[in-house]
Amino acid sequence: xxxxxxxxxxxxxxxxxxxxxxxxxxxxxxxxxxxxxxxxxxxxxxxxxxxxxxxxxxxxxxxxxxxxxxxxxxxxxxxxxxxxxxxxxxxxxxxxxxxxxxxxxxxxxxxxxxxxxxxxxxxxxxxxxxxxxxxxxxxxxxxxxxxxxxxxxxxxxxxxxxxxxxxxxxxxxxxxxxxxxxxxxxxxxxxxxxxxxxxxxxxxxxxxxxxxxxxxxxxxxxxxxxxxxxxxxxxxxxxxxxxxxxxxxxxxxxxxxxxxxxxxxxxxxxxxxxxxxxxxxxxxxxxxxxxxxxxxxxxxxxxxxxxxxxxxxxxxxxxxxxxxxxxxx
Amino acid sequence: xxxxxxxxxxxxxxxxxxxxxxxxxxxxxxxxxxxxxxxxxxxxxxxxxxxxxxxxxxxxxxxxxxxxxxxxxxxxxxxxxxxxxxxxxxxxxxxxxxxxxxxxxxxxxxxxxxxxxxxxxxxxxxxxxxxxxxxxxxxxxxxxxxxxxxxxxxxxxxxxxxxxxxxxxxxxxxxxxxxxxxxxxxxxxxxxxxxxxxxxxxxxxxxxxxxxxxxxxxxxxxxxxxxxxxxxxxxxxxxxxxxxxxxxxxxxxxxxxxxxxxxxxxxxxxxxxxxxxxxxxxxxxxxxxxxxxxxxxxxxxxxxxxxxxxxxxxxxxxxxxxxxxxxxx
DNA sequence: TTGTACGCGTTATCAC
DNA sequence: GTGATAACGCGTACAA
Numbered sequence: 149x150x151x152x153x154x155x156x157x158x159x160x161x162x163x164x165x166x167x168x169x170x171x172x173x174x175x176x177x178x179x180x181x182x183x184x185x186x187x188x189x190x191x192x193x194x195x196x197x198x199x200x201x202x203x204x205x206x207x208x209x210x211x212x213x214x215x216x217x218x219x220x221x222x223x224x225x226x227x228x229x230x231x232x233x234x235x236x237x238x239x240x241x242x243x244x245x246x247x248x249x250x251x252x253x254x255x256x257x258x259x260x261x262x263x264x265x266x267x268x269x270x271x272x273x274x275x276x277x278x279x280x281x282x283x284x285x286x287x288x289x290x291x292x293x294x295x296x297x298x299x300x301x302x303x304x305x306x307x308x309x310x311x312x313x314x315x316x317x318x319x320x321x322x323x324x325x326x327x328x329x330x331x332x333x334x335x336x337x338x339x340x341x342x343x344x345x346x347x348x349x350x351x352x353x354x355x356x357x358x359x360x361x362x363x364x365x366x367x368x369x370x371x372x373x374x375x376x377x378x379x380x381x382x383x384x385x386x387x388x389x390x391x392x393x394x395x396x397x398x399x400x401x402x403x404x405x406x407x408x409x410x411x412x413x414x415x416x417x418x419x420x421x422x423x424x425x426x427x428x429x430x431x432x433x434x435x436x437x438x439x440x441x442x443x444x445x446x447x448x449x450x451x452x453x454x455x456x457x458x459x460x461x462x463x464x465x466x467x468x469x470x471x472x473x474x475x476x477x
Numbered sequence: 478x479x480x481x482x483x484x485x486x487x488x489x490x491x492x493x494x495x496x497x498x499x500x501x502x503x504x505x506x507x508x509x510x511x512x513x514x515x516x517x518x519x520x521x522x523x524x525x526x527x528x529x530x531x532x533x534x535x536x537x538x539x540x541x542x543x544x545x546x547x548x549x550x551x552x553x554x555x556x557x558x559x560x561x562x563x564x565x566x567x568x569x570x571x572x573x574x575x576x577x578x579x580x581x582x583x584x585x586x587x588x589x590x591x592x593x594x595x596x597x598x599x600x601x602x603x604x605x606x607x608x609x610x611x612x613x614x615x616x617x618x619x620x621x622x623x624x625x626x627x628x629x630x631x632x633x634x635x636x637x638x639x640x641x642x643x644x645x646x647x648x649x650x651x652x653x654x655x656x657x658x659x660x661x662x663x664x665x666x667x668x669x670x671x672x673x674x675x676x677x678x679x680x681x682x683x684x685x686x687x688x689x690x691x692x693x694x695x696x697x698x699x700x701x702x703x704x705x706x707x708x709x710x711x712x713x714x715x716x717x718x719x720x721x722x723x724x725x726x727x728x729x730x731x732x733x734x735x736x737x738x739x740x741x742x743x744x745x746x747x748x749x750x751x752x753x754x755x756x757x758x759x760x761x762x763x764x765x766x767x768x769x770x771x772x773x774x775x776x777x778x779x780x781x782x783x784x785x786x787x788x789x790x791x792x793x794x795x796x797x798x799x800x801x802x803x804x805x806x
Numbered sequence: 807t808t809g810t811a812c813g814c815g816t817t818a819t820c821a822c
Numbered sequence: 823g824t825g826a827t828a829a830c831g832c833g834t835a836c837a838a
Contacts, residue, residue: 149534149612151831162809167833174834175807197590198833202527203814205478209591212571217552220747227547230573240585242541244559261526262538283478330694362746372563391750417691418549418747421720423727426730429616491825496817503818504823528815532830658811 150191153431159187160427170195201263207235210238210444211259211267215247219360219387219414221433222270225289228437229268238265238442245271247330253278260284266444272330285447289440291332297447297456299440301431303333306462307340310383310411310429313464315348317471319381319409322352325393327357334385337413337429341383357385365392373400380408387412387419387428394422410469424468436460479520499524530592539567539773540588540596544576548689549717549745550762551599555620557766558597567594574600576659582607585620589613595773601659614776618769619760620661626776626785628769632662635639635791638670639712639740639758644677644794645798648710648738651681652701654722656714657688663714665800666742666758670712686714694721702729709737715742716748716757723751723798739798753797765789 150280152170156163161180168174169184176184187193193274210233214222222371230240241264243255252271256278259267267282270289279286288298314322324341345352353376357368367394372379385388390412390456394404400410412419415430439458446453481499490509497503504512516522530536539562543551559569572584578680581600588596596611599618608625613705617627626744642729643651653670656663674681682705686697698721701708707723713719719741723733731737733753741748744759768787775782 149831152833153831163832164809164811164834166808168808171833177807178709180808194586194590196531196592196831198527198531198592199589199814200833201814202525202531202816202830203832203834205814206588207591209570217546217554218556218746220549220552223546223549223552226546229575230571238592240571240586241538242559243563244556244568255568258537261523262536262568263525263527351805362750365750388750391747395750395754397753417547418720421694421717421724422690423724423752425724449792462721478815482815482816492816492820493827494824495823497824500817506823509823525815528830529817530830531814531832532816532818534830 149196152193152195154191154192155184155187158191159183190300205263206265207263208238209262209264210441211241211243211255211264211269213243213245213252213255213259213267213269213271215271216244218244220418221290221386221414221431223416224433225270225437225440226275228434228439229289229441230437232438233440237443238445247272249278256282266448268440268444272332274360281469284304285444287440287444287447291437292457297443297453297458299334299436299443299458299460300452301436301460302462303336304340304343306413306431307337307342307383308344308427309340309462309464310337310413311341311344311348312408312439313427313466313470313473314381314383314411315344315350316385316473317405317409320350321376321379322381322383323376323379324352324354324383325368325372325385325389326354326356328357332358336384345383352356353379357389360386360388362388362392365389366396369393369396373397382408382410384410384412387414387416387426390428390469391419391422394426395423405469405471409471411464412469415465427467428465429469430463430465432460479522481522481524483520484513484516484522487520488512496555518681522788533638534592535594536592537567538570538591538593539770540572540584540593540598540687542572542581542584542588542596542598542600543573544600544806545573549747550619550715550743550760553746554599554769557763557768558618559766561770561774563769565770567774568674572749576601578607586610595777597769597773599662604788613655613804614773616769616773616776618765621786626763626772626782626787626791627640628772628787629662630765630789631791632665633669633672635742635758636666636671636712637673638669638791638793639666639742640670640673640677642756642795642799642802643710643712643738643740644673644679644735645802646738649679650705650708651679651710651712652705653681653683653712654701654714654718655683655685656665656718657686662688663689667714682708686718689717690713691717694718695725698722698725702726711737711739713739713741716743716745716755718756719755719798720748720751723755724755734800738800740793745795748794748795756799757794759792759794761789
């Protein structure tokens with residue numbers, strides 16, 4: 149390993165001078181600057197971030213905590229965060245919590261131990277105390293928090309839109325799928341849809357699901373049609389579940405969207421590649437990740453923050469699991 | 478921040494002793510051990526990994542470099558790596574290269590600067606020199622290398638199997654989709670399929686695609702049927718492309734698998750949720766990630782390695798985009 | 807404009 | 823058994 153001392157020796161100056169040219173701090177003669185740079189080149193010196201981090205008590209590391217990167221919604225988020233952080237010169241320390249408080253704590257601890265200068269968390273954190281005594285900025289992503297800045301999509305509005313759209317398109321016996329209780333965004337969209345549905349005059353059922361896992365989704369789908377065979381509209385808790393419902397409906401020989409309309413939530417990339425392509429409520433995942441990163445960077449730079457909570461807009465993506473709206477009525 | 482010095486003061490011993498009880502190195506009286514532990518508890522002390530890393534010249538950090546986490550194949554890999562590394566007490570420094578040599582180099586550098594003790598790379602690395610002067614162990618994942626240990630699926634065999642199966646099931650005019658030239662695994666599976674097809678007596682075309690992006694996939698699919706409208710069997714370069722082909726075929730009113738058989742590659746999670754569910758060649762992504770992590774850990778521990786190159790088995794997943802095999806013929 | 811010397815928090819080596 | 827203390831590589835007062 150080549151250290152700043154080696155560079156100093158090679159260029160015949162002191163380590164202080166080398167440090168000065170590298171960090172562009174303080175005056176340094178052009179000639180010596182060149183000498184130093186030459187030595188740096190020759191030795192292929194690159195500063196030890198660990199030593200730097202120890203001295204300055206701050207690194208160029210950001211902690212990113214996700215529930216599960218295997219859920220297709222999150223890679224987009226992660227990518228948004230990464231691209232922005234990379235632009236700003238930060239690197240990511242990354243972990244999946246599986247919505248498990250212990251894992252969450254564990255990662256948080258190691259983040260701190262590694263001197264990260266900020267954390268972006270998309271985990272559930274019922275026990276809010278987790279984050280209380282962190283002395284570094286935290287931004288929550290895909291979830292709300294009163295105590296911390298956050299970036300999230302307007303789930304409640306998304307739920308309302310979904311319900312509106314399916315009603316407008318004529319479904320009369322709707323099944324509303326309620327996502328896992330401990331996942332806040334799932335509850336928001338459920339509440340929004342429930343609000344609209346309960347003020348309407350159509351029949352509807354609520355069915356509760358307890359996970360977003362691929363493996364479970366098909367189970368719920370079967371159960372749905374077994375329990376409510378005459379359902380003609382499904383508001384799914386996310387696109388995974390919607391996909392399973394679609395799949396099962398086709399298997400049962402239903403025509404989509406004639407016999408049954410389906411609206412998902414998230415607009416994960418593969419939703420547009422389904423057959424028929426899935427109508428859904430889009431969350432701008434990549435942009436959310438980016439926003440969260442930008443917000444965190446601003447906070448770390450102690451810039452003025454206009455808004456602590458950034459609510460991202462949600463839009464209805466009208467594909468082929470919903471009918472064309474009847475403009476005559 | 479509470480340091481080892483604070484603990485020492487509080488428990489009335491020296492920092493050396495505190496270090497000894499924490500690291501369980503050297504003798505220390507049970508009574509003092511208890512005193513120290515009490516102080517640790519009370520102060521909620523947890524050691525600074527950065528200082529530790531500086532002194533020992535090794536951290537508990539692993540660098541993980543992926544092409545693009547947004548491609549559904551990679552989250553599985555990443556999760557396999559993470560779960561195993563987490564078990565072993567390592568954390569992940571994570572980056573996407575986008576198959577871009579500059580980004581790759583950049584991440585590699587920052588990995589080194591942060592004292593990572595090992596690297597798992599799933600990137601393309603045409604310029605092999607990149608990794609040459611790294612003084613830490615590297616394991617390649619989802620790609621082969623003569624110079625470094627690696628974990629990868631048997632792509633060539635996968636290609637052969639796919640071709641065999643589609644032939645066995647009676648396709649006569651096959652289109653073989655060739656993946657991006659710079660992605661090694663894509664070429665392997667292509668070669669395998671080509672080998673079998675060229676020894677058979679059926680007609681086949683080769684069509685080259687240049688990316689695995691969702692957005693491009695639909696374009697290739699349209700082009701495929703425009704150019705070869707009478708194709709009755711498609712060997713896709715991966716499941717994304719296969720999905721797009723399936724989608725387009727259904728749009729064109731083809732019956733699957735009667736008019737057209739399709740076999741994908743990878744078995745990404747959503748392939749089973751398509752309609753009809755996609756027949757494909759499965760790569761055990763999660764297990765590959767795990768294997769790579771285990772291999773790297775062994776190398777870091779200087780354990781004896783039986784094999785530097787771990788080739789994972791590939792299997793045909795017989796779902797509904799292929800016909801049932803005719804056992805009479 | 808440049809160099810000396812100290813400290814960041816930890817571990818390991820040596821005395822005691 | 824325990825305590826000083828030197829080192830890890832870097833950045834910054836302060837002195838020159």
